[in-house]
Amino acid sequence: MEFSRRETLGLALGAAVMTVLPLRASASSSVDERIAAFTGGADMADSGIELTAPEIAENGNTVPIEVSAPGATAIMVLATGNPTPGVATFTFGPLAASQSAATRIRLAGTQDVVAIAKLADGSFAKASAAVKVTIGGCGG
Amino acid sequence: MISRRDFLQVSMATTALVGASGFGNWGRLAAQQSLTQDQLLQFDTYGNISLIHITDIHGQLKPIYFREPSVNLGVGGNKGHVPHITGADFRRAYGINDGSPSAYALTHDDFSALAQGYGRVGGLDRVSTVINAIRADRPDALLLDGGDTWHGSYTCHQTAGQDMVNVMNALKPDAMTFHWEFTLGSDRVNEIVEGLPFAALGQNIFDSEWDEPAELFKPYKFFDRGGAKVAVIGQAFPYMPIANPGWMFPEYSFGIRDEHMQEMVDEVRAAGADVVVLLSHNGFDVDKKMAGVVSGIDVILSGHTHDALPEPVLIGKTHIIASGSNGKFVSRVDLDVRDGQMMGIRHKLIPIFADVIAPDPVISQLIDEQRAPYADQLAEVIGQTDSLLYRRGNFNGTWDDLICDALLSEREADIAMSPGVRWGPSLVPGDDITREDIWNVTSMSYGAAYRSEMTGEFIKVILEDVADNIFNPDPYYQQGGDMVRIGGMGYRIDITKPQGERISEMTLLKTGEMIDADKSYVVSGWASVNEGTEGPMIWDVVEDHIRKQGTVSVNPNTTVKVVGA
Numbered sequence: 001m002e003f004s005r006r007e008t009l010g011l012a013l014g015a016a017v018m019t020v021l022p023l024r025a026s027a028s029s030s031v032d033e034r035i036a037a038f039t040g041g042a043d044m045a046d047s048g049i050e051l052t053a054p055e056i057a058e059n060g061n062t063v064p065i066e067v068s069a070p071g072a073t074a075i076m077v078l079a080t081g082n083p084t085p086g087v088a089t090f091t092f093g094p095l096a097a098s099q100s101a102a103t104r105i106r107l108a109g110t111q112d113v114v115a116i117a118k119l120a121d122g123s124f125a126k127a128s129a130a131v132k133v134t135i136g137g138c139g140g
Numbered sequence: 141m142i143s144r145r146d147f148l149q150v151s152m153a154t155t156a157l158v159g160a161s162g163f164g165n166w167g168r169l170a171a172q173q174s175l176t177q178d179q180l181l182q183f184d185t186y187g188n189i190s191l192i193h194i195t196d197i198h199g200q201l202k203p204i205y206f207r208e209p210s211v212n213l214g215v216g217g218n219k220g221h222v223p224h225i226t227g228a229d230f231r232r233a234y235g236i237n238d239g240s241p242s243a244y245a246l247t248h249d250d251f252s253a254l255a256q257g258y259g260r261v262g263g264l265d266r267v268s269t270v271i272n273a274i275r276a277d278r279p280d281a282l283l284l285d286g287g288d289t290w291h292g293s294y295t296c297h298q299t300a301g302q303d304m305v306n307v308m309n310a311l312k313p314d315a316m317t318f319h320w321e322f323t324l325g326s327d328r329v330n331e332i333v334e335g336l337p338f339a340a341l342g343q344n345i346f347d348s349e350w351d352e353p354a355e356l357f358k359p360y361k362f363f364d365r366g367g368a369k370v371a372v373i374g375q376a377f378p379y380m381p382i383a384n385p386g387w388m389f390p391e392y393s394f395g396i397r398d399e400h401m402q403e404m405v406d407e408v409r410a411a412g413a414d415v416v417v418l419l420s421h422n423g424f425d426v427d428k429k430m431a432g433v434v435s436g437i438d439v440i441l442s443g444h445t446h447d448a449l450p451e452p453v454l455i456g457k458t459h460i461i462a463s464g465s466n467g468k469f470v471s472r473v474d475l476d477v478r479d480g481q482m483m484g485i486r487h488k489l490i491p492i493f494a495d496v497i498a499p500d501p502v503i504s505q506l507i508d509e510q511r512a513p514y515a516d517q518l519a520e521v522i523g524q525t526d527s528l529l530y531r532r533g534n535f536n537g538t539w540d541d542l543i544c545d546a547l548l549s550e551r552e553a554d555i556a557m558s559p560g561v562r563w564g565p566s567l568v569p570g571d572d573i574t575r576e577d578i579w580n581v582t583s584m585s586y587g588a589a590y591r592s593e594m595t596g597e598f599i600k601v602i603l604e605d606v607a608d609n610i611f612n613p614d615p616y617y618q619q620g621g622d623m624v625r626i627g628g629m630g631y632r633i634d635i636t637k638p639q640g641e642r643i644s645e646m647t648l649l650k651t652g653e654m655i656d657a658d659k660s661y662v663v664s665g666w667a668s669v670n671e672g673t674e675g676p677m678i679w680d681v682v683e684d685h686i687r688k689q690g691t692v693s694v695n696p697n698t699t700v701k702v703v704g705a
Contacts, residue, residue: 055395055396055614055616056379056617056619057382058381058393058395059381059386064393102351110639132608134382134608135602135605136669
């Protein structure tokens with residue numbers, strides 16, 4: 001509770017600077033590379049995987065997300081706007097009761113979160129969700 | 141937009157029977173140019189279930205003036221659709237005559253002049269009379285409170301919401317959902333909710349640590365009414381920890397959570413619900429989107445964005461009702477529910493004209509009891525106003541212009557910022573400004589008026605961020621307030637552009653120079669969501685300023701150039 005006004009402002013500034021850093025440009029090739037490495041360049045279907053994420057993050061430092069893809073052997077999650085886009089790859093053994101996982105991720109600003117599932121038949125499915133990170137204020 | 145005729149055709153096509161005579165009364169009422177309580181309450185009881193909806197009271201126990209916005213822009217698919225039409229366009233859409241009671245209640249033009257004739261609106265003792273009349277027609281009518289109830293006045297602040305709790309409990313609601321209530325802090329909210337004699341609902345109120353539904357708030361409640369099973373699902377304001385200080389209620393998480401909403405609708409349907417009612421604090425455009433995403437909701441009682449609409453808006457098979465704010469309106473919604481299906485709907489938005497509707501003396505006395513300990517404080521006259529003081533509008537209102545002037549002069553700042561909240565009654569020219577009036581537009585649990593230095597670049601980041609919360613074309617990314625009000629600086633905004641490109645031509649008014657991205661400016665504002673914000677309380681800053689002025693005059697604000705509307 002010992003935040004001075006300056007420190008508080010500093011925090012806000014830090015958050016704001018993160019939102020305006022041109023992360024996408026530098027990270028995008030890395031995102032494409034990671035996807036290519038995971039899928040081997042195969043096409044990805046739009047259905048077969050569900051990604052649940054908040055539309056606006058309550059706290060960009062810890063954003064709850066959930067992925068689910070029945071029959072998947074692995075699900076890769078990417079935060080496309082982070083300096084290091086890799087979040088996690090969940091793998092499911094044949095005895096897994098369900099192919100779903102929940103975790104919390106850190107987002108360095110407004111961006112798309114992408115989840116790609118590798119299905120048992122060797123095909124891939126992709127889902128994406130835009131998550132906004134905002135400095136907040138001003139609710140009616 | 142959907143005209144009234146189209147609307148009726150649409151509704152008849154989607155339900156077997158529709159009681160249409162509730163619609164279209166507004167024009168007739170207006171033409172008569174005289175009002176009686178009987179006219180305002182007139183309603184041919186219909187079907188087997190009655191809902192009474194009131195929302196966004198913001199602590200207003202007594203009658204007030206409330207001017208509706210002149211600027212309320214819609215973006216994307218909502219551009220030009222209700223509630224994003226105002227003034228003459230609004231009156232034309234609903235067949236309302238200029239100068240009529242409905243024009244005064246629902247639109248902004250000639251507000252000061254019409255206020256002289258039609259007087260104040262609201263007052264929970266008048267609201268009680270309306271509720272009692274509906275209950276006389278239908279004793280088991282459901283009274284549903286959409287939230288933003290325990291916030292917004294001097295007495296509400298001093299009693300941490302207890303004045304509102306006491307008076308609302310006397311009106312006997314059946315269920316409620318929430319927003320500003322949480323700014324009392326989670327300890328206080330929990331304490332009140334644990335003692336509430338009615339259901340506290342919110343399917344999207346989660347425990348933040350476990351990301352599971354919070355135990356204290358139930359997602360829905362069943363009511364047996366008129367031989368049918370009514371499910372009322374609650375939806376609290378989704379963006380509370382973002383739009384308001386999340387550190388005051390860290391145990392709670394919210395969000396839209398429309399997948400969970402669909403699960404709840406499916407669950408109540410499977411449990412035998414004949415009709416599903418959503419008591420929502422989403423805001424109107426979010427409710428419209430949700431009605432298209434979640435299937436199986438019959439009626440959404442919409443709150444948060446303070447819109448007042450004289451007719452329901454139909455999305456698919458879901459009827460959305462918007463009931464205004466500050467105690468100015470009550471909606472009555474009668475439903476015909478048979479064989480597990482909603483067969484028809486009849487609706488009336490009842491304006492609470494305080495000089496026409498008799499106060500319920502029991503509630504009047506209860507209100508007086510809440511106010512009595514603070515009577516001297518409330519009544520103290522601080523100054524007078526020559527101008528209409530109002531808040532609503534996307535970019536500015538005279539109340540916030542006055543508040544920004546107070547910040548600039550009392551805090552010796554270059555630039556002032558006032559949050560784009562939508563609550564706060566109006567004052568008409570010639571009115572005294574009392575301490576109560578100042579608190580009505582400023583009171584909150586985080587009212588410190590900070591003073592700090594910000595670079596031009598950071599000021600732009602703030603404006604862009606807030607603008608995207610209003611003008612993002614996807615309603616799920618909107619928070620439902622208005623644009624942050626700026627004093628001492630002008631700017632241009634193109635609402636059609638993406639975030640980062642909307643704001644330009646930022647100009648420091650006192651020098652006429654463009655804002656320099658690298659230069660620091662002294663900025664004073666209030667209602668920061670950051671913990672530990674320091675400064676005098678905004679109501680004291682405004683009081684000091686008004687006292688020095690004696691009589692305030694606020695000139696029309698032309699410093700914001702809006703493009704793309």
